[in-house]
Amino acid sequence: xxxxxxxxxxxxxxxxxxxxxxxxxxxxxxxxxxxxxxxxxxxxxxxxxxxxxxxxxxxxxxxxxxxxxxxxxxxxxxxxxxxxxxxxxxxxxxxxxxxxxxxxxxxxxxxxxxxxxxxxxxxxxxxxxxxxxxxxxxxxxxxxxxxxxxxxxxxxxxxxxxxxxxxxxxxxxxxxxxxxxxxxxxxxxxxxxxxxxxxx
Amino acid sequence: xxxxxxxxxxxxxxxxxxxxxxxxxxxxxxxxxxxxxxxxxxxxxxxxxxxxxxxxxxxxxxxxxxxxxxxxxxxxxxxxxxxxxxxxxxxxxxxxxxxxxxxxxxxxxxxxxxxxxxxxxxxxxxxxxxxxxxxxxxxxxxxxxxxxxxxxxxxxxxxxxxxxxxxxxxxxxxxxxxxxxxxxxxxxxxxxxxxxxxxxxxxxxxxxxxxxxxxxxxxxxxxxxxxxxxxxxxxxxxxxxxxxxxxxxxxxxxxxxxxxxxxxxxxxxxxxxxxxxxxxxxxxxxxxxxxxxxxxxxxxxxxxxxxxxxxxxxxxxxxxxxxxxxxxxxxxxxxxxxxxxxxxxxxxxxxxxxxxxxxxxxxxxxxxxxxxxxxxxxxxxxxxxxxxxxxxxxxxxxxxxxxxxxxxxxxxxxxxxxxxxxxxxxxxxxxxxxxxxxxxxxxxxxxxxxxxxxxxxxxxxxxxxxxxxxxxxxxxxxxxxxxxxxxxxxxxxxxxxxxxxxxxxxxxxxxxxxxxxxxxxxxxxxxxxxxxxxxxxxxxxxxxxxxxxxxxxxxxxxxxxxxxxxxxxxxxxxxxxxxxxxxxxxxxxxxxxxxxxxxxxxxxxxxxxxxxxxxxxxxxxxxxxxxxxxxxxxxxxxxxxxxxxxxxxxxxxxxxxxxxxxxxxxxxxxxxx
Numbered sequence: 111x112x113x114x115x116x117x118x119x120x121x122x123x124x125x126x127x128x129x130x131x132x133x134x135x136x137x138x139x140x141x142x143x144x145x146x147x148x149x150x151x152x153x154x155x156x157x158x159x160x161x162x163x164x165x166x167x168x169x170x171x172x173x174x175x176x177x178x179x180x181x182x183x184x185x186x187x188x189x190x191x192x193x194x195x196x197x198x199x200x201x202x203x204x205x206x207x208x209x210x211x212x213x214x215x216x217x218x219x220x221x222x223x224x225x226x227x228x229x230x231x232x233x234x235x236x237x238x239x240x241x242x243x244x245x246x247x248x249x250x251x252x253x254x255x256x257x258x259x260x261x262x263x264x265x266x267x268x269x270x271x272x273x274x275x276x277x278x279x280x281x282x283x284x285x286x287x288x289x290x291x292x293x294x295x296x297x298x299x300x301x302x303x304x305x306x307x308x309x310x
Numbered sequence: 311x312x313x314x315x316x317x318x319x320x321x322x323x324x325x326x327x328x329x330x331x332x333x334x335x336x337x338x339x340x341x342x343x344x345x346x347x348x349x350x351x352x353x354x355x356x357x358x359x360x361x362x363x364x365x366x367x368x369x370x371x372x373x374x375x376x377x378x379x380x381x382x383x384x385x386x387x388x389x390x391x392x393x394x395x396x397x398x399x400x401x402x403x404x405x406x407x408x409x410x411x412x413x414x415x416x417x418x419x420x421x422x423x424x425x426x427x428x429x430x431x432x433x434x435x436x437x438x439x440x441x442x443x444x445x446x447x448x449x450x451x452x453x454x455x456x457x458x459x460x461x462x463x464x465x466x467x468x469x470x471x472x473x474x475x476x477x478x479x480x481x482x483x484x485x486x487x488x489x490x491x492x493x494x495x496x497x498x499x500x501x502x503x504x505x506x507x508x509x510x511x512x513x514x515x516x517x518x519x520x521x522x523x524x525x526x527x528x529x530x531x532x533x534x535x536x537x538x539x540x541x542x543x544x545x546x547x548x549x550x551x552x553x554x555x556x557x558x559x560x561x562x563x564x565x566x567x568x569x570x571x572x573x574x575x576x577x578x579x580x581x582x583x584x585x586x587x588x589x590x591x592x593x594x595x596x597x598x599x600x601x602x603x604x605x606x607x608x609x610x611x612x613x614x615x616x617x618x619x620x621x622x623x624x625x626x627x628x629x630x631x632x633x634x635x636x637x638x639x640x641x642x643x644x645x646x647x648x649x650x651x652x653x654x655x656x657x658x659x660x661x662x663x664x665x666x667x668x669x670x671x672x673x674x675x676x677x678x679x680x681x682x683x684x685x686x687x688x689x690x691x692x693x694x695x696x697x698x699x700x701x702x703x704x705x706x707x708x709x710x711x712x713x714x715x716x717x718x719x720x721x722x723x724x725x726x727x728x729x730x731x732x733x734x735x736x737x738x739x740x741x742x743x744x745x746x747x748x749x750x751x752x753x754x755x756x757x758x759x760x761x762x763x764x765x766x767x768x769x770x771x772x773x774x775x776x777x778x779x780x781x782x783x784x785x786x787x788x789x790x791x792x793x794x795x796x797x798x799x800x801x802x803x804x805x806x807x808x809x810x811x812x813x814x815x816x817x818x819x820x821x822x823x824x825x826x827x828x829x830x831x832x833x834x835x836x837x838x839x840x841x842x843x844x845x846x847x848x849x850x851x852x853x854x855x856x857x858x859x860x861x862x863x864x865x866x867x868x869x870x871x872x873x874x875x876x877x878x879x880x881x882x883x884x885x886x887x888x889x890x891x892x893x894x895x896x897x898x899x900x901x902x903x904x905x906x907x908x909x910x911x912x913x914x915x916x917x918x919x920x921x922x923x924x925x926x927x928x929x930x931x932x933x934x935x936x937x938x939x940x941x942x943x944x945x946x947x948x949x950x951x952x953x954x955x956x957x958x959x960x961x962x963x964x965x966x967x968x969x970x971x972x973x974x975x976x977x978x979x980x981x982x983x
Contacts, residue, residue, distance in 0.1 A: 133977065140974040144556075147967045154963075158398030159373045166377075167395040171800050171839035181827060 174310035176302075179241075187258045189246060192309045196246035196254055197297060198270075199307065202281060207239045209268065210282035220293045224282040227293070233301040243299050243307065244283040248272040250290035255279060270294070340526050345544035346551055347532035348982055349723050354530070355558030356420040362559050363413040364518065368511050370406040371455075374399075378458065380504035382497045385460035386585045390796050390866070393949070400949045401956065404574040410452050411577045412566045414600035417445060425645075426666055428654030429531040435646040437524040442642045444517050449601070449639075451510040454503040456598060457495075461582030466595050468495045468503070474608075477629040494588060534723050535654025543723040549978050557971040564964045571957025572768055575869060583870035583946075584862075593906070594683055602680030603673050608635040609684055610696035634696065641703055649707040653716040661714045665706050672698045754903040756873035756880040759936050763875060765943055768958075771951050772944050774806040779923050780941025781805060783934050786921045788864065791856060791912075793844040796865035797945055800838040804948055812838050819843040857898050859911035868939070868946040875939040880904045882935035885914035 175192040179199060182188050187200040202210070210224040224239065231241035248255050250272065256262040257270030257279070265271035265278035267286045272278075277288030284293040299309040316335050319325040328334040377396050379388040392399035421441070424430055430438035457468040472489045476482040491498030529538070538544045545551075569576060577599060581592045597605050611630035614623045625633070641648075649662075656663045672695050679692035764773040781802065784794065799816035807815065817835040821843055824831035836843060846852035853860050871877045884904040895901050899909040916931045923929055944950070 137974065137977045140970060140977060144553075144967070144970045144974050147963075147970060148556075151963060151967060158401050159369060161397045162373045162399055162402055163376065164397050166391070166397065166399070167800075168391065168798070168839070169395075171798065174837075174839075178827075 174308055177307045177309065178305060179307055180305035184240065185260075189258055190309070192245075192297060197309055198242070198244050198246040198258060198283070198294070200242045200258075202240050202242055204240075206268065206281040210280060211239075213280065213282075213284075219285050220291070222282075222284060222293055227282050227284075227296055230296070230299055231301065233304055238301075241301075242281075242283060243296065243309070244294040245297050246270075246294065248274065248277055248290055249285065249292040249294065250275055250277050250288070255294075340547075341552070342546065342548045344526070344547040345538065345541070346530055346547045347538050347543060347723055348545045348550070349532050349534065349543075350530070350551070350554070351533055352558055353419065353423040354532075355555055355562075356416050356423060358555035359559050359562045360413065360416040360420055361518065362563075363409060363416055364511070364514065367406065367409050367413060368515070370402045370409060371508070371511065374402050374406055375504075375508060378504075380458070380501050382460060382500055382586070385458060385500060387796075389459045393947075394796065394801075400953060401570075404570045404953075408566065408570050408574060408577060410455065411598070411600065412562070412569070413448070414452070416562065417448065418600070421445065421642075422670065424531075425669075426656040426663075427531055427533060428535050428649070428651075428656070430646045431535075431649070431654050432646070433528050434524075434531060437521060437528060438646060439643055440517060440521040440524060442639070444514060444521060445642075446639060447510055447514045447517060451507060451514065452598070452600065454507040454510070457500065457503045458507060459582060460500065460586045462584045462586055462590075462592050463579045463582040463595065465495060465586035465588065466591055467597060468499065470595065471597075472499075474632045474635075477626070477632040479629070496588075531654060532723060533655060533657065534720055535658070536719055536723055539722045545982060550982070553971060553975045553978055557968060557975050560964055560968040560971055564961060564968060567957065567960050567964055571953055571960065574953070580870050580872055580874075583866040596681055599677065599681070602678075603676035604635050604638060604680075606676040606680035606692045607638050607696045607699065608632065609680075609689070610634065610693045612689065612693070634700075638699060641700070645703065645707075648703055650711045651714065651716065653719065658717045658719055659710070659714055660717065662710050665702060665710070669699070669702050672702070754880070754884075756876040756904055758876045759879055759932070761936075763940065763943070765875075765940065765950065768954060770954070773940065775925060776937050776940045777805045777944050778807070779921075779925065779927060779933075780937035780939070780944075782921050782923065783916075783938040784864070784941055787915055787934075788938065789842075789845060791845055791852070791861040793846075793861075793863045794842040794865050794945060795844060795863055797842050798838070799836060799840060799842065801948060803838075804944070809838075816840060857911060861912070864942055864945065866946050868943045870946075875943045877904065878939040878942055879935050881910075882916055882938070883932060 173193055175190060175197070177188070177190050177199065179188060179201070182199065182201045184201050185203045185206075187198060189196045189198060191197070207224070213224075215221040215223060225237075227244075228237075228239045228242055231238045231243065246254050246258070251274060253272055253274035255270035255272040255277070257264045263271045263273075265287070267278055267280035269281045269283055269286075270279040272288065272290065275289050277290035278286050279290075279294055280286050282293075285291070297309050299307050302308050316328065316332060319328055319334060324334055374392060377388065377392045377399060379385060389403065392403050394400075396402075424438065424441065453467070453471055457464045472486055472495065475489060476486045478485060487493065489499070490496065491502060532538075579596065581595075584592075596602070608631045611634050612627050613630075614627050615625040615630065616622060617624050651659065651662070653659055656666055675691065675695045676699065679688050679695060682688040764770055764776070784792075799812055802812050802815060803809070816838050819836040819840075819842075820833045821836045821840050822831050823834050826832055846855060849860055868874045868878060873880070881902060881904045884902045885900060887901065887903060889895065889901050889908065890903075893901070893908055895909055899911055900913055901908060902910045916934045918931055919929045921929050921934065927933060947953075
């Protein structure tokens with residue numbers, strides 16, 4: 111290169127060439143176009159790699175679980191696996207249902223009536239509030255709360271107690287005390303007949 | 311470099327960093343202002359291209375490793391899981407599998423370029439030696455990577471290559487068992503190969519770093535082989551060679567993309583779509599194309615060398631072949647001392663140039679022979695070619711050093727005229743013997759139906775109606791004996807069935823599930839998420855019901871056979887012919903000229919009207935064969951349409967990008983030319 115000028119020839123480099131204005135504009139345009147295309151191309155190449163970490167088709171297809179609840183007696187609970195997470199199915203006693211329905215919604219952190227939470231348990235137009243189905247994962251940081259077994263601690267509200275950071279859920283699995291922000295989630299589910307639930 | 315030599319940067323953030331860690335000064339010195347000979351031809355792109363391919367391999371490999379299971383039970387299935395279910399998994403796998411080939415193409419051209427222009431000569435000997443080491447590590451990595459899909463070629467390739475070490479006298483067998491971690495290639499072998507296949511690319515990256523560091527000490531060689539004499543002979547690396555390398559890389563990527571999207575299995579062997587079977591060696595095993603020349607050298611050594619006048623075997627043909635094969639690569643380490651001609655570039659060495667061309671041809675011949683079965687005349691041709699390979703390096707190069715009279719060198723780079731012809735010659739290398747196909751003895755080559763296939767060609771798509779008919783044929787005829795275990799009922803949505811239809815089709819089959827609360831297994835109707843139910847509980851039951859012959863799983867049959875869908879179609883319509891050469895057909899077997907060996911245990915499966923098509927199509931044997939062949943093509947590669955569509959976009963983008971880069975490159979280089 112023979113030029114001794116230190117003027118940059120385009121916006122993106124300092125190769126020190128002296129050229130006429132027209133050629134310089136053209137080069138600048140080409141350089142920016144190439145740069146933009148390079149960035150777009152690199153991003154488009156990276157996307158399939160990042161996307162490959164999302165759930166695969168077979169994982170998504172496995173997202174329903176069928177449960178037979180005919181063996182669950184009143185006051186008992188069943189834990190089943192759905193999408194790799196525990197789902198709590200509880201057949202509540204009349205006293206527990208009544209207790210859950212009586213709660214003043216204005217005192218709740220995540221206000222939701224008990225009827226709303228067990229809506230999907232209806233079968234053949236008949237409401238069945240004794241069946242509570244929730245995802246057994248604490249909405250704080252993902253631990254599994256205690257309370258499924260009679261011998262477990264149930265917290266101050268006769269529901270579930272999370273041993274990790276002390277969140278307490280009531281008999282409708284609503285958050286009442288502790289750091290968790292939301293009630294335990296209700297998964298999508300239906301009763302396919304009186305004693306079978308399909309979750310997901 | 312001390313802080314006092316540093317030129318401050320205008321940007322205060324960059325300057326702050328650079329004062330503490332002079333990365334920007336370094337980058338500017340090595341890749342910005344770095345004085346580079348101004349007369350590179352396009353062959354000098356291949357170093358950068360190889361580096362880009364290494365990056366592509368490491369990146370795609372990383373994400374593949376996240377979905378791959380290195381165990382003999384799951385390896386093959388996990389690769390198919392990547393191909394079928396992982397988002398964009400087919401793309402990652404095809405990029406990786408073909409990326410290996412393109413990495414080798416780039417490196418081989420890079421190596422031959424170095425040989426022709428004498429880039430290994432003083433003061434670049436160590437640079438060259440590091441390059442040979444890179445090639446060796448690459449070969450080891452590629453070999454171990456090829457084992458991972460755990461197909462038939464993976465398994466038998468691993469068996470053959472590891473057995474090379476058994477040729478070593480005395481300790482050989484112990485070394486081989488150590489390599490295997492057992493008494494054959496098995497789970498421990500697969501596990502360690504996966505670990506090493508993950509590790510070695512990073513070792514490679516380290517050696518590439520040394521290779522580049524050494525390059526930046528001596529500076530690049532150039533087509534004249536004359537060192538730059540003044541500033542007139544060089545240009546700063548940036549922007550001249552950054553933009554030229556980028557352009558070259560993009561053109562290379564276009565070819566790469568065409569293969570990845572439109573012929574992704576063209577460089578592979580159909581046999582590797584058959585799961586590894588330690589009891590059956592494929593009739594004709596070949597390594598990947600990039601090992602073919604070395605494979606030919608291995609096989610060229612066919613005699614035992616005795617101690618003179620005794621029967622004591624000094625070097626067995628087995629050991630001899632192994633020594634020659636490794637020697638063929640290791641010899642390159644001492645190339646700088648075999649060719650001591652003071653003139654570097656082949657452009658000024660008339661005899662060297664001739665012999666170099668012969669060597670290129672010789673390597674192509676070796677590659678061609680490596681793909682052929684060990685029969686005459688291939689054995690003799692291979693031996694001559696192998697001999698010539700060593701003769702070139704060990705005899706011709708030293709003789710040329712002594713007797714060749716080089717043409718006068720130009721006074722400087724600026725005075726030289728570039729030899730463009732060499733570029734063309736080396737471009738031929740791109741067509742390396744990869745196309746050499748194994749000859750299949752006396753089997754009738756498969757033919758296609760008169761109407762061709764709708765899924766053929768760059769824009770071909772599946773004919774949904776034919777796929778549905780083909781599925782009906784599979785379900786009502788084939789599925790009594792043949793499984794389709796890589797498919798799930800949910801995949802049928804691809805054929806145009808809606809959710810309810812898929813559920814209904816699934817529910818027709820029963821799967822065993824459980825255990826239930828009583829600890830017992832129970833049967834339930836299949837759901838869309840279930841895999842296709844197999845006709846037999848296991849291979850033994852399948853053999854017992856079929857006169858000892860195992861009906862192969864059909865999931866990948868189209869990709870696992872030479873001829874693909876043509877083979878399926880020909881085989882299914884090839885019944886009912888009589889043997890032409892008076893062959894005796896064994897009891898329970900049927901003659902079929904398209905089947906290897908001409909005798910097939912499967913009785914003619916299709917009859918006219920063996921199915922009643924829902925859409926009213928006339929069910930002739932021909933029609934049924936066509937439909938089921940299309941269905942099985944889809945089953946083997948359900949993502950084919952997505953592949954071609956993505957391919958069109960990628961290739962179009964790369965062509966435009968290359969165009970812009972070319973114009974940009976020219977706008978800089980007009981100042982130099």
